[in-house]
Amino acid sequence: MTFTAFMLGVVSGLAFASIFVLIALSLTMVLAASGVFNFAQGTIVMGGTILAYLFAVKLGWTPLVVVSVILGVGVIAGLLTHFLSVWPAIGRAKAFAHTTVLTTIGLGTAANAVIVLLFGGESFPVPSFVTDDPVRLGSVPIRPIYIVMVLSGAALTLIIDRLIRGTALGHMFRATLEDPEGALLYGIDTRKIITLSFGVAGALSAIAGFLVAPVIHASAFTAHDLAFYGFAGMAIGGFGSFAGALVGGVIVGLIYGVVPVVLDPHLTVPVMWLVVVAVLLVRPSGLLGTAGLFGSARLREV
Amino acid sequence: MAQHSAIAARTATTSTWIAIALILLFASIPLVSGGSFALSRYIVALAYVITAIGVNLAMGYAGEFVLGHPVIIGVSAYTAGILSARLGWSIGATLPCAIATGVLAGLLIMSPGLRVRGWYYSLITMFAVLVLPPVAMMAKPWTGGEDGLTGIKALTLFGERVPDWALFEISLLVLAASWWLTDNFVRSGWGHRLRALRDARHAAESVGIDLTHTRLVVYVLSSVPAAFAGVILAYSTRFVGADMFGINLMLMFLTGVVLGGPGTRWGPVIGMAPLLFLSFWVGPFSPYNAIGLGVGLLVGTLLFPDGVMPAIADALLKRRLRQPNAASGGNPARPSEIAASAAVFGEQYTARSGGGGATPGGHGDAHILRASGVTKHFGGNMALAGVEFNMRRGALVGLVGPNGSGKSTFLNAISGFLRPDAGSVQIDGRNTAGLPVHLISRAGIGRTFQVPQLVEEFTAIENIEVGLVAAEPHAIVSSLLQLPSTRERARARRERAVAAFHLVGLPDSAMDIPASSLPLGLKRIVEVGRAVVSAPRLLLLDEPAAGLNDAERRQLGQLLQKLRDLGMSVLVVEHNVPFMMDFCEELVLLEAGQVSCTAMLDEPLPERLVSYLNYKPTTVPASGGNA
Numbered sequence: 003m004t005f006t007a008f009m010l011g012v013v014s015g016l017a018f019a020s021i022f023v024l025i026a027l028s029l030t031m032v033l034a035a036s037g038v039f040n041f042a043q044g045t046i047v048m049g050g051t052i053l054a055y056l057f058a059v060k061l062g063w064t065p066l067v068v069v070s071v072i073l074g075v076g077v078i079a080g081l082l083t084h085f086l087s088v089w090p091a092i093g094r095a096k097a098f099a100h101t102t103v104l105t106t107i108g109l110g111t112a113a114n115a116v117i118v119l120l121f122g123g124e125s126f127p128v129p130s131f132v133t134d135d136p137v138r139l140g141s142v143p144i145r146p147i148y149i150v151m152v153l154s155g156a157a158l159t160l161i162i163d164r165l166i167r168g169t170a171l172g173h174m175f176r177a178t179l180e181d182p183e184g185a186l187l188y189g190i191d192t193r194k195i196i197t198l199s200f201g202v203a204g205a206l207s208a209i210a211g212f213l214v215a216p217v218i219h220a221s222a223f224t225a226h227d228l229a230f231y232g233f234a235g236m237a238i239g240g241f242g243s244f245a246g247a248l249v250g251g252v253i254v255g256l257i258y259g260v261v262p263v264v265l266d267p268h269l270t271v272p273v274m275w276l277v278v279v280a281v282l283l284v285r286p287s288g289l290l291g292t293a294g295l296f297g298s299a300r301l302r303e304v
Numbered sequence: 305m306a307q308h309s310a311i312a313a314r315t316a317t318t319s320t321w322i323a324i325a326l327i328l329l330f331a332s333i334p335l336v337s338g339g340s341f342a343l344s345r346y347i348v349a350l351a352y353v354i355t356a357i358g359v360n361l362a363m364g365y366a367g368e369f370v371l372g373h374p375v376i377i378g379v380s381a382y383t384a385g386i387l388s389a390r391l392g393w394s395i396g397a398t399l400p401c402a403i404a405t406g407v408l409a410g411l412l413i414m415s416p417g418l419r420v421r422g423w424y425y426s427l428i429t430m431f432a433v434l435v436l437p438p439v440a441m442m443a444k445p446w447t448g449g450e451d452g453l454t455g456i457k458a459l460t461l462f463g464e465r466v467p468d469w470a471l472f473e474i475s476l477l478v479l480a481a482s483w484w485l486t487d488n489f490v491r492s493g494w495g496h497r498l499r500a501l502r503d504a505r506h507a508a509e510s511v512g513i514d515l516t517h518t519r520l521v522v523y524v525l526s527s528v529p530a531a532f533a534g535v536i537l538a539y540s541t542r543f544v545g546a547d548m549f550g551i552n553l554m555l556m557f558l559t560g561v562v563l564g565g566p567g568t569r570w571g572p573v574i575g576m577a578p579l580l581f582l583s584f585w586v587g588p589f590s591p592y593n594a595i596g597l598g599v600g601l602l603v604g605t606l607l608f609p610d611g612v613m614p615a616i617a618d619a620l621l622k623r624r625l626r627q628p629n630a631a632s633g634g635n636p637a638r639p640s641e642i643a644a645s646a647a648v649f650g651e652q653y654t655a656r657s658g659g660g661g662a663t664p665g666g667h668g669d670a671h672i673l674r675a676s677g678v679t680k681h682f683g684g685n686m687a688l689a690g691v692e693f694n695m696r697r698g699a700l701v702g703l704v705g706p707n708g709s710g711k712s713t714f715l716n717a718i719s720g721f722l723r724p725d726a727g728s729v730q731i732d733g734r735n736t737a738g739l740p741v742h743l744i745s746r747a748g749i750g751r752t753f754q755v756p757q758l759v760e761e762f763t764a765i766e767n768i769e770v771g772l773v774a775a776e777p778h779a780i781v782s783s784l785l786q787l788p789s790t791r792e793r794a795r796a797r798r799e800r801a802v803a804a805f806h807l808v809g810l811p812d813s814a815m816d817i818p819a820s821s822l823p824l825g826l827k828r829i830v831e832v833g834r835a836v837v838s839a840p841r842l843l844l845l846d847e848p849a850a851g852l853n854d855a856e857r858r859q860l861g862q863l864l865q866k867l868r869d870l871g872m873s874v875l876v877v878e879h880n881v882p883f884m885m886d887f888c889e890e891l892v893l894l895e896a897g898q899v900s901c902t903a904m905l906d907e908p909l910p911e912r913l914v915s916y917l918n919y920k921p922t923t924v925p926a927s928g929g930n931a
């Protein structure tokens with residue numbers, strides 16, 4: 003293995019990292035606002051890759067139209083997840099977090115299978131929307147789509163961060179993330195905020211699917227893997243912490259890029275699983291997580 | 305009084321007979337069913353139900369939500385297949401190896417459960433299912449990679465080839481054995497440990513149950529059926545492919561157990577049946593199968609949060625209980641009964657605490673508890689700032705102090721739930737600072753909690769029995785087989801629990817109803833029963849009188865004095881001043897994390913305590929409200 007090969011792994015790893023960060027962020031956002039781990043998030047990402055193929059290749063729409071339609075579909079998918087699998091469980095279930103993991107696993111799996119029925123089981127290449135001629139950085143050739151992925155991923159993360167820190171809505175959102183019951187006492191309609199978080203997370207996940215489609219192709223069978231990478235990023239980085247989602251996403255991306263080059267492509271998932279287990283055995287709340295969930299003083303056991 | 309348990313016992317016997325009848329019915333399938341193809345599909349179904357029984361043990365009874373069982377089946381099936389196809393080993397050698405590797409895989413997958421909890425843990429074990437296929441691809445020379453493993457030799461026993469119908473009967477036998485052994489296990493003392501681990505973790509630790517050890521036992525026992533299923537699959541289909549052990553199989557176990565009713569004896573069987581039919585009808589790899597499983601899980605979880613079986617059982621039980629005299633109201637235990645049980649209990653108590661009893665000096669030390677310089681920080685907040693406190697053996701001491709003065713923190717520090725930053729704690733002459741909770745408990749501490757921690761589905765008696773199981777030998781094999789020694793232990797346990805039940809003065813009507821339907825006051829008393837049944841030398845009570853009415857409070861106070869008279873040292877944290885003044889013999893005032901004053905109640909109270917209590921014996925009635 004040469005240095006160039008290794009650096010290629012690092013570069014593609016960073017490109018994937020920006021996508022995994024987006025998935026981890028959408029998981030974190032929903033988890034923080036509502037205490038739900040939304041397993042169906044992986045399905046929404048996979049749906050994004052398939053819509054990218056249908057709209058851009060089959061229908062030949064321009065990238066801007068494709069992006070806006072996918073954003074809209076993502077919001078709808080997020081809201082559907084909420085109203086089908088989470089909303090009915092509110093106030094009904096003894097262990098809400100636990101019940102919603104089951105319902106979102108059920109919904110996600112059923113939705114995956116429906117997509118297989120509609121779209122078929124094949125995998126279709128999706129052309130990138132930029133040139134495929136590599137840019138050279140020293141001896142390392144870099145695919146331009148990787149640059150697009152990193153830039154868009156970083157931009158989206160920044161936008162989310164600004165929105166949450168800078169606007170009044172963002173403040174309500176953060177109050178809900180920190181302490182839902184406290185927010186309720188301040189007169190914030192936390193149910194609306196929770197619904198909103200599902201919508202925003204859905205859009206974020208769908209756009210992540212759109213961005214990653216050119217490198218993983220459009221296939222109905224990627225949802226579980228994508229959910230796993232997002233979960234791994236969140237678990238390694240730390241519960242509900244946005245910085246944690248960033249760090250975890252990057253670590254997962256690097257494992258994803260480097261392990262196939264250094265060891266064996268088949269070892270990517272096993273190594274990642276072992277890393278997650280090792281991190282959690284040493285630090286059950288992840289690298290940047292605190293003992294109380296989401297950095298709040300309140301201990302919410304999950 | 306014993307109506308509930310009588311019905312439960314009758315139902316259990318009936319359902320055992322139904323199980324036997326069903327097994328016999330299924331055993332006759334090969335007589336009527338044609339074709340080895342149909343038979344081999346039935347064998348697959350049996351293997352899945354066998355696995356579901358193991359899943360139910362971990363998920364239902366022990367509350368460890370593990371989803372990685374397809375990996376265990378896969379590892380075991382590959383082991384058996386590879387040893388047979390590549391090395392030509394016979395079943396006598398492949399079976400133990402496959403079980404061993406399967407159980408090891410199970411331990412690896414479930415090990416995060418020792419640190420991580422809740423759905424986080426479920427997802428880690430679930431994503432383990434994604435790990436097996438790529439590993440199988442890498443080991444292509446052994447596993448056959450994408451093509452799968454072929455060439456597994458037909459099963460032979462005693463030099464004879466085993467026909468398909470016999471393999472079916474063997475699988476059915478394994479199923480019956482798994483069901484029976486699991487059922488025995490959860491009805492032994494281990495059932496108490498498992499359910500306490502699930503519903504009342506802190507209480508389990510506080511009565512001396514080693515949670516880590518209990519979890520490891522659960523992980524192994526839950527893996528064994530899946531490992532057997534793997535061997536059955538390998539010899540039945542004589543082919544092993546990585547896609548046989550995917551997410552859909554995981555989903556089938558999850559949906560089956562959740563739908564059927566986790567923690568019930570019939571749940572896994574009832575829950576798996578419709579899913580197996582669906583899978584046969586549309587094919588295991590069909591999207592319709594996944595849709596059915598997914599929708600089943602989504603709708604089933606919302607409609608039957610506890611599963612189908614508990615819903616049915618509830619309906620049946622309600623109908624039968626709606627007979628006259630069913631609810632006999634609260635008739636408290638008769639005084640003579642209490643006296644008798646106190647005598648029984650006192651005997652056990654002196655026997656257990658090595659003849660120490662009320663007389664000081666088990667270890668030549670007049671103090672049961674010596675705490676010195678105990679300090680605990682939470683961030684910048686100093687909850688305990690060097691507590692100096694010695695407690696006389698056989699005393700009934702009240703710990704008072706304003707909110708946030710560190711009373712509960714102090715109880716948690718001596719019972720081990722919090723590790724003190726500095727200082728020493730000696731219980732009965734043993735240094736216990738820094739020991740895990742269950743070991744401190746075994747040094748002779750019993751305690752209750754502010755919010756009662758009970759196994760909700762257990763009756764009061766069974767909850768009290770939880771306090772006894774930690775001291776029993778593990779006897780896993782005996783529990784699985786329900787040997788006479790296990791029955792003998794169960795009898796002794798019940799006897800002592802009943803004595804403690806009467807001793808703490810629980811009404812007879814509370815004996816046989818699930819703890820979930822007891823009022824808060826009785827739940828607290830059940831907790832006291834669980835704490836004292838193992839005859840601890842030191843009893844810690846955290847706000848036992850909160851939420852009790854005057855009569856209940858007086859009973860509680862008399863109970864504490866009775867326990868003291870039996871030789872127990874009792875330390876009670878409580879806000880209710882009249883309660884403390886009436887029943888304690890010594891008060892300790894904790895302020896800002898330090899003991900600021902100690903006073904015997906038969907002497908004039910020091911100024912400081914009086915100003916805190918604001919207690920004027922002449923003007924406040926003995927049964928006054930909260931201070």
